[in-house]
Amino acid sequence: MGRYTTIKDIAKLAGVSHTTVYRALNDKPRISQSTKERIISIAREVNYQPNVLAQSLVLGRTKTLGLVITTIINPFYPELAKGIEDTARSLGYNIILCCTDFDISRESRYIDMLRSRGVDGIIFTSAHTHDPNITRLVKDHFPLILVNRRVYGDPMMDSIDYVVVENAKGGFLAVEHLIKMGHKRIGVISGSPDSSAVVERLEGARKAFIEYGLNSANLLVLEGDFLKRSGYEAARRFLAMADPPSAIFGVNDYMALGAFEAVLDSGLRVPEDIALIGFNNITFSAMKGIELTTIGQKKYEMGSIAVHTLIDKIEGRDREKVKQIALEPELIVRRSCGYHYKGVYRSPSGGPLNIRNLR
Amino acid sequence: MGRYTTIKDIAKLAGVSHTTVYRALNDKPRISQSTKERIISIAREVNYQPNVLAQSLVLGRTKTLGLVITTIINPFYPELAKGIEDTARSLGYNIILCCTDFDISRESRYIDMLRSRGVDGIIFTSAHTHDPNITRLVKDHFPLILVNRRVYGDPMMDSIDYVVVENAKGGFLAVEHLIKMGHKRIGVISGSPDSSAVVERLEGARKAFIEYGLNSANLLVLEGDFLKRSGYEAARRFLAMADPPSAIFGVNDYMALGAFEAVLDSGLRVPEDIALIGFNNITFSAMKGIELTTIGQKKYEMGSIAVHTLIDKIEGRDREKVKQIALEPELIVRRSCGYHYKGVYRSPSGGPLNIRNLR
DNA sequence: TTAGATTGAGTTAACGTTAACGCAAAGGGC
DNA sequence: GCCCTTTGCGTTAACGTTAACTCAATCTAA
Incomplete structure (x- = not known):
């Protein structure tokens, strides 16, 4: 002032x-x-x-990007956001933070706002494989990039840039690991099927079941909302089943950690009574006392790559090329699924295995 | 486009x-x-x-706020940021995210950028009690509010709005709790003394020592950097002491959780061997398997109040009034300090207490 | 010497709004 | 019927840049 x-x-x-x-x-x-x-x-x-405003007005660019996420409360996003913010700053761009809270109409309003504000591009991370908001942006040739998600639908959608982890492969690795640990009946805590990441991780999970000759009827799926509480509730429901799974795969760590609590609250132990695997490798999964086995993905790099790609497009580099980048997932074995020792499956305490439903 | x-x-x-x-x-x-x-x-x-840019140019306001934090990786900030983002959106304001990574010159560059961009106000959460950047802003009568921090120095600084938790009281409550649990030698994992929150929490800790007639020489302080790793390292150093403390107070949960890991890695147990208390009550502190006793503060509300106050100022309401708001901290007892049962101090397992250094 | 290029400026318009001002036509009160 | 107000517009300028265009003075090359 x-x-x-x-x-x-x-x-x-x-x-x-x-x-x-x-x-x-x-x-x-x-x-x-x-x-x-x-x-x-x-x-x-x-x-x-x-006065950057005046500059922007005449130059037709603001050096600002919109970052659209569901909720920053999900620990996946801060780690991603760090990569995004760091990289954007280093390239002279600012980030406007937009949390949609899973509400597509709020997303829509945010997009209008961002465009009104003349942001040069938008980074989308939230759910919805068929997102009309995205469709419109693509039609308008508005620079955007998807992170950790894809959209289907229009053939036009094939030309959208994205950076993801090989979700199907990750899902496969997770369930394969459980299978190798001897589990034959597995509960999956899924997210909304509107999320491409969820769909693909489930797909990978099923593929593992088929590849290992297991009956898909033993792949039980309950839907959560990506947040911890829903993981807790889904796990409770699994545990209350007449024939509960011996292992749970949470499609993200946050829900898996909710499940972790549910197992403990039920008086059971992880992994002695039930195995648990997550996805994303958020910081807290590594904590002693938790040690969640999970599928790791390079979140910081994903954010960084996304910003680089988006800004390349904005500044006119590689305009024609479609950049669709899939990073490698990585199985990170910790404690929550037990482990093999000298060919024998053991609980982490070293004692004999004690998984109720392990047949 | x-x-x-x-x-x-x-x-x-x-x-x-x-x-x-x-x-x-x-x-x-x-x-x-x-x-x-x-x-x-x-x-x-x-x-x-x-076109909001054109509007902003002529109206002299952008309906945008800058949010300056150290790093979004610290789980305290996402929870705070949610309150901030939600409230800002509901009032028609956008948030530009700025992570300084504890670097005051980066903060300075961010401030220049934010002012260039004509943000209507700035929310500061990062460290530094004597921040020349803040001094300049105040001199220019630029609308700002501090969250979870105060600045000292200039008498002019007394007129800065802020929202904090009663940090001294929180520090007092934390150490008082440890003292009541029988601890007489306590290690504190502090943060940079540039942070008013740290200074005040330590102050509260000392006050508790004095009030309970303990010798302040038994209040051991090591300095961390607010991140988990530094909590881990500080705890290792405490444990390696010839006469280690029987309890550790981490001035934030994130470091306390690092300490938690250090204790476990040292083959000791929390709280049987060593008690642990944190500050902030971040989501993961409540996790089963961790259950960190901590000082809770209303992070979402803090963010929300901050935004309301700042926007009131921006929009000319209560221009003259200085708003300095201190929320009540709350002791949240979980598992990490053990507990009293029928007047006897017990470890959570219910067995007899086994704290090496508890005298 | 002189046409042509170069240097060192100034003038003007544009970006897309907001807003003060002007002005003719219609409406209203006596 | 006259004056004054109101209505329904249009004109113009402003916000602070960027940038095209103009122009005189100086320099340069034949």
């Missing part, structure tokens, strides 16, 4: 036209060295900062 | 002047009902969205 110093103020001080000031401050030709220096020193004196 | 529909485009379509369009779309008087309706329907047809 208190009004800014403008180029015109400096012009007045220096007794020149505002264009001359502009030339001085932006290293443009057609100005003598002496006036240039004089102007620059005046600008420094009054601590001149250009 | 693909260029926006502007007010002038609509004017052309409707065969009127752009001012008339403006009047129609903004419910201004001096326009007939019929043209108004005609224009509105055209605007709807072409999906007109006003």
Whole structure:
């Protein structure tokens, strides 16, 4: 506040036209060295900062990106957001944070707002494989990139850039690990099937069941909402079944950790009584006392790659190329599924295995 | 992209002047009902969205706030940020996310950027009690609010709005709890003394020692950096002492959880061998398997109150009043300090207490 | 010497809004 | 019927940049 110093103020001080000031401050030709220096020193004196709004208006770009996520409360996003923010900053871009809370109409309003504000591009991470908001943006050739999700539907959608982890492969690895640990009946805590990540992880899970000759009827799926509480509730429901699964795969760690609590609250142990595997490898999964086995993905890198790709598009590099990047998932074995030792499956305490439903 | 529909485009379509369009779309008087309706329907047809940049330029406000935090990786901030984002959105404001990574010069550059971008106000959460950046902003009467921190120094600083928790009281409660549990030698994992929250929490801790007649020499302080890893390392150093403390107070949960891991990695148990208390009550502290006793504070509310107060100032309400709000901390007893049962201190397993250094 | 290029500026318009002002036509009160 | 107000517009300028265009003075090359 208190009004800014403008180029015109400096012009007045220096007794020149505002264009001359502009030339001085932006290293443009057609100005003598002496006036240039004089102007620059005046600008420094009054601590001149250009008005980015005015610049944006005339240049038609804001050096700002929108980041659309569901909720920052899900620990997956801060880790992703760090990669995004770091990279954006290093490239001179700012981030406007938008949390949709899983509400597609709120997403829609956010998009309108972001476009009104002239953001140069949008990073989408939230759910919804068939997102009309995205469709519209693509039709308008608005620069965007999807992270950790894909959209289906229009053939046009095939040209959308994205950065994901090989979700199907990750789902496969998770369930394969459980199968190798001897589990034959597995509960999956899924998220909304609107999320491509969920669909693909489930797909991978099923593929593992088939590949290992198991009956898919023993792959039990309950739907959560990606948040911890829903993982808790789903796990309770699994445990209350007449023939409960001996292992649970949470399609994200946050729900898996909810399940972890549910198991303990039920007086059971992880992994002695029930095995647990997650997806994402959020920081807290590694905690002693939890040690969730999970599928790791490079969240920071994903964010960083997304920003680079998006900004490349915005600044006109590789305009034509469609960038669809799938990173490798990685099985991270910790404690929550037990482990093999000398060919024998053991509970982590080293004692004999004690999984009720392990047949 | 693909260029926006502007007010002038609509004017052309409707065969009127752009001012008339403006009047129609903004419910201004001096326009007939019929043209108004005609224009509105055209605007709807072409999906007109006003250019916020242009609006901001002429109105001198952007309906945007800067949110300056250290790093979104610290789980305290997402919870706070949620309150901030929710509230800002509901009041029609956007948030630009700025992570300083504890670097005051990066903070400085961010502030310049935010001001260049004409944000209407800034929310500060990062460290540094004597922050020259803040001093400058206050001198310029730039709207700002501090969350979870205060600044000292200038007498001018007394007029800065802030929302905090009663940190001294929280620190007192934490250490008092440990003392009541029988601990007489306590390690504190502190953060940078540049953080007012840290200073005040330590102050509270010392007050408890004094009030309970303990020797302050038994209040051991090691400095961390607010992140988990540093909590881990500090705890290792405590445990390696010739006469280690029997309890550790982490000035934030994130470091306390690092300490938790360090204790377990050292082959000791929490709380049987060593008690642990944190501060902030982040989501994961409540997890089964961790159950960190901690000082709770209303993070979401803090963010929400901050945004309300800041926007009140921005929009000219209560301009003169200084709003300095301190919320009540709350002791949240879980498992990590053990508990009293029938007047006898017991380890959570219910067996006899086994704290090595409890005298 | 002189046409042509170069230098060092200034003038003007544009970006898309908001808003002050102007002005003719219609309406209203006496 | 006259004056004054109101209505329904249009014109113009402003916000702070960027940038195209203009123009005189100086320099340069034949």
